[in-house]
Amino acid sequence: MKMKIAIIDYGAGNIKSIQFALNRLGFEGILTNNPNEICSADKVIFPGVGEASSAMKKLKISGLDKLIPTLKQPVLGICLGMQLMCNHTEESDTKGLGIFDTNVVQFSNLVKVPHMGWNDIKTADEEQFFCRASTGFMYFVHSFYAEICQETIATTHYLTDFSAALQKDNFYGVQFHPEKSGMVGEQILKNFLNL
Template identity: 55%
Template sequence: MRVAIIKYNSGNVRSVLYALERLGIEAELTDDWEKIKGAEKVIFPGQGEASSAMRYLKERKLDQLIKELKQPFFGICLGQQLLCEHSEENDTTCLGIFPVKVRKFPPIDKVPHVGWNNLENLKSPLLEGLDEEAFVYYVHSYYAELSPFTIASTHYMDNFSALLHRDNFYAMQAHPEKSGLTGEIILRNFLNLK
């Protein structure tokens, strides 16, 4: 299976590569249009800052490419946020795949949200095999609001979209590559999507 991981000047990409290796998948980290278009699955992970990440994508016209892709596509952490319409992080216009706003958690001593939290209201084949209350690992200060595209939620100060789905696009705020068996199940389910 050909899996492309989009290279766009963000952190945490290597841990996703290693998680896929554990599942027997050798993915390619690339910003090459043809390799991304030719992949059977595309993963868009990352940690970093929204406006600089969007700038990198636009410089390489990857923002246009992502919107044209038809194969299963999985955004992780910053990758989920960038698939939304707008982020409060430096007032950033994002890709707009999901018509959802990304908000900052209130500035109190509980930001960022770091650690294990559970998934609730699971509604997707991507989450098949998981029990309600399955735990995943988070590191973030911004979150996607609840919307009709929410396929799982998490509560941290308020309810937010833990996972989103629209057409061939899936996205997850937590880190499946750092979420033990739960994350492995989610990654495996994504790889098995038709």
């Protein structure tokens, strides 16, 4: 049976690149903001490139802010998607969806922002989400980061250590862009689709 993958479309930038990455892996993802399509999907991807408060406003208009935290299937937040799944972000003082119990803060002015480039990530040896991905570098582009918390499953470093990935129950989040991180990123997408 064909896997149904919903890519949440809420007007954030760069979501087509997720669709292309899935195509390269032999899967098809549908871009949608339809609650019925999202709820009936086998896997849900919550991507995003953009500004937090305007993205949250778009989620509220479509009611997705209430829907996303109730989803029972595996959900993957990417970049801004992951940040919006946290309690709060300093970007425009925006309240998040409260799925991950941590806050998103801005990098100090001691470093160049956005943090853009390839970073190695550190995971626990037993971390299932990453276990079939060889160690390697992931591609990051961001000016805000999620603080390390109990739900952190991978970290990286840019001036300070921060959450490269989060996980709670059926919810996963990555700050990096797996769709732009070569074969290692593709393996992480495969791991998610195989959950």
